[in-house]
Structure formats: C-alpha cells, structure tokens
Amino acid sequence: MKMRIQKAQIISLLLCIALVSISVVTASTGLKGPVVDAISFYNQAVDAAGNGSYEEAMVLIDKSLLIQHDFYLAMITKASLLSQMGEYKDAEILLKKAEQNHPDNPYVLAAMASLYIETGEYQKALEAADAALEKDPFLVEAWVLKGTSYGGLGEFEEEKNASENALLIDPSNPEALSNYHYASQSLIIHQKKTGQDYSEKTPLSTPALLAGVLFALVFRRVLN
Numbered sequence: 001m002k003m004r005i006q007k008a009q010i011i012s013l014l015l016c017i018a019l020v021s022i023s024v025v026t027a028s029t030g031l032k033g034p035v036v037d038a039i040s041f042y043n044q045a046v047d048a049a050g051n052g053s054y055e056e057a058m059v060l061i062d063k064s065l066l067i068q069h070d071f072y073l074a075m076i077t078k079a080s081l082l083s084q085m086g087e088y089k090d091a092e093i094l095l096k097k098a099e100q101n102h103p104d105n106p107y108v109l110a111a112m113a114s115l116y117i118e119t120g121e122y123q124k125a126l127e128a129a130d131a132a133l134e135k136d137p138f139l140v141e142a143w144v145l146k147g148t149s150y151g152g153l154g155e156f157e158e159e160k161n162a163s164e165n166a167l168l169i170d171p172s173n174p175e176a177l178s179n180y181h182y183a184s185q186s187l188i189i190h191q192k193k194t195g196q197d198y199s200e201k202t203p204l205s206t207p208a209l210l211a212g213v214l215f216a217l218v219f220r221r222v223l224n
Helices: 002-027 034-050 054-067 072-084 088-101 106-118 122-135 140-152 156-169 174-192 213-223
Strands: none
Touching: 034 054, 034 072, 054 072, 072 088, 072 106, 088 106, 106 122, 106 140, 122 140, 140 156, 140 174, 156 174
C-alpha cells in the first residue's frame, strides 16, 4: 500500500511540476530583461527537479534568485529542494524570509504549512494553514493542508470538516477527497476501538513539498 501511494504521489508531482513551468512561461510573455532571465532559470530548475537532478535544480534556482531576490515562487521552490535534502531549518528560514517580503501572500504561508506537515509539526502547520486562509479563504490547497494538519493531530472530525470545505471549492480535488475518506474511515475505526491512538500522519494526503508543486494549479491561475 505504501509503495502504491508513493508512486501515485510521484506521478502527480511530475504533472504539477510541468504545470508550474507552463504557467510561468505564459506569464512571462511580453516581458524583457532580467525578469525574463530569472523566470528562465526558474523553469530550468523545475525541469531539473522533475528529472531528479536536485543539485542542478538548486544551482539554477540560486541563479534565478540572484537576479530577482524576492521571486517568491523561486523562494518556495528552493525551500522545497532544501526540504527534500532534509535541510528543514534552512527551508523554514527561507520561507520566513519570503513571508517578510510578501506578508499578504497566502501561497508562502501555505508552503510553510506544507513544510511543517513534512516535519511532523502539525500544530504549527495548522496555524500556517489558517493564516493562509485568512488571506484567501478560497485557496483549496490551504484547506487541504488544514485537513492534513488535523489528521496529523488525530482530530479526524476537524479533518473531515476542512476537507468538506475544500471540496466545496473543488469537488474533484484528489487530496481533499483522500483526506475526507481517510478521516471518515478513522472516525469509524475510533468508534469501534475506543482508546486507540490515531495521531499518526495521514498516509494518503501528506503533501510533498517539491518545487512548490502543491500550488502549481494556483500559480497557473494567478500568473496567466
């Protein structure tokens, strides 16, 4: 079961990476100069990450940020790569810097929530997801992250409620559906086995924080 889930996540991951690259190319139409160069390096970094060349991706994303210091999508991407390398503290520092530069950006806050889920800090993840939703209550990814955070805390009724909110925005969202079904099943199990500890990480819905892929569809909508 675990291997099947991981393979499914990887397939979804690569699809989202492609969408991020396409979205930024579309957004850059008509632009000239350093900004385009920064976007070009970013897209190359996304391609490298998609091919599993994380070191190359890091070099390219650093080139992008050298040109455009406050390119928040590139900052999220670098944090993602750092997370993949297990450098969670550096990833957190970078995302906090992105938050300082873009205090009203819900995607940065959602990325922070995703990082905290990956490190098992579910209460912090919940707070970050709530902060993202304060900025944009229709950000479906933030609702998914909120649900996953509740699942990690073993609060399955709340996970189910957050998933329902996500599904009101996007009825076919696979992560929201996964969270909803997992929470529903966990509640049934809890009723049958009172007292059992259900605070483990939600197996079907823990977001992968690689190259900002969790927010690929959102970026496509915002940047076009």
